[in-house]
Amino acid sequence: DIQMTQSPSTLSASVGDRVTITCRASQSIVSWLAWYQQKPGKAPKLLIYKASILESGVPSRFSGSGSGTEFTLSISSLQPDDFATYYCQQYNSYDLTFGGGTKVEIK
Amino acid sequence: QVQLQESGPGLAKPSETLSLTCTVSDYSISSAFYWGWIRQPPRKGLEWIGTISHSGSTHYNPSLKSRVTTSVDTSKNQLSLKLSSVTAADTAVYYCAGAVTDTDGAFDIWGQGTMVTVSS
Numbered sequence: 001d002i003q004m005t006q007s008p009s010t011l012s013a014s015v016g017d018r019v020t021i022t023c024r025a026s027q028s029i030v031s032w033l034a035w036y037q038q039k040p041g042k043a044p045k046l047l048i049y050k051a052s053i054l055e056s057g058v059p060s061r062f063s064g065s066g067s068g069t070e071f072t073l074s075i076s077s078l079q080p081d082d083f084a085t086y087y088c089q090q091y092n093s094y095d096l097t098f099g100g101g102t103k104v105e106i107k
Numbered sequence: 108q109v110q111l112q113e114s115g116p117g118l119a120k121p122s123e124t125l126s127l128t129c130t131v132s133d134y135s136i137s138s139a140f141y142w143g144w145i146r147q148p149p150r151k152g153l154e155w156i157g158t159i160s161h162s163g164s165t166h167y168n169p170s171l172k173s174r175v176t177t178s179v180d181t182s183k184n185q186l187s188l189k190l191s192s193v194t195a196a197d198t199a200v201y202y203c204a205g206a207v208t209d210t211d212g213a214f215d216i217w218g219q220g221t222m223v224t225v226s227s
Contacts, residue, residue, distance in 0.1 A: 032211075032212065034210070034213035034214070036153075036214075043202055043204075043217035043219055043220050044145075044153065044202075044204075045217070046210070046213055046215045049210040049213035050211065053210075055210075055215060087152065089155075089213070089214075091212035091213060094166040095155075095166060095168070095169065096166075097155060098145075098152060098153040098154065098155060099152075100152050101152045101153070
């Protein structure tokens, strides 16, 4: 099965900072990658799919890039509502896998 | 607006079978790309359990495959999950999710989740 490795596991940042999270796949997943945001006690929310397509209603400060085995999620100017945990997930194969998560904390 | 609602016992005893249902509202269960079950142990990350299409085609996490069964009831617009021989390691919030728009497999709709504790 395909392993997904996210880094960093924790990120401390301030409001207004540009933030980048990386996700690496153990083999090529083409562009079949999604990014989710999860807040405490809530279900994950889809932000980006097919590596770079912004889900409807998601602010444009979020962006995704990459293909093959290396992907990034960027937040151009961190807002108070963005402090959360972010997960990547591959769906190249029917055996889905999530990354371990990146917690974005207030610096 | 599409809504998913998980339901089932919040407590299971070790060695028993955990059974959960996910009711889909305002959307035909037959129209989705597929449906999935995902769980999250306390203070840990997300773990994919399995996916099922409206036709009943299933795929399961290899680490859980021997204990998992999922099904779709199109007449009730419901999904179900059964996990056998549970242990404390199966304590988690269980989510159902669906790929219902043109994401080609990313889960764009999630239930609120239901907490299941395995304890004697």
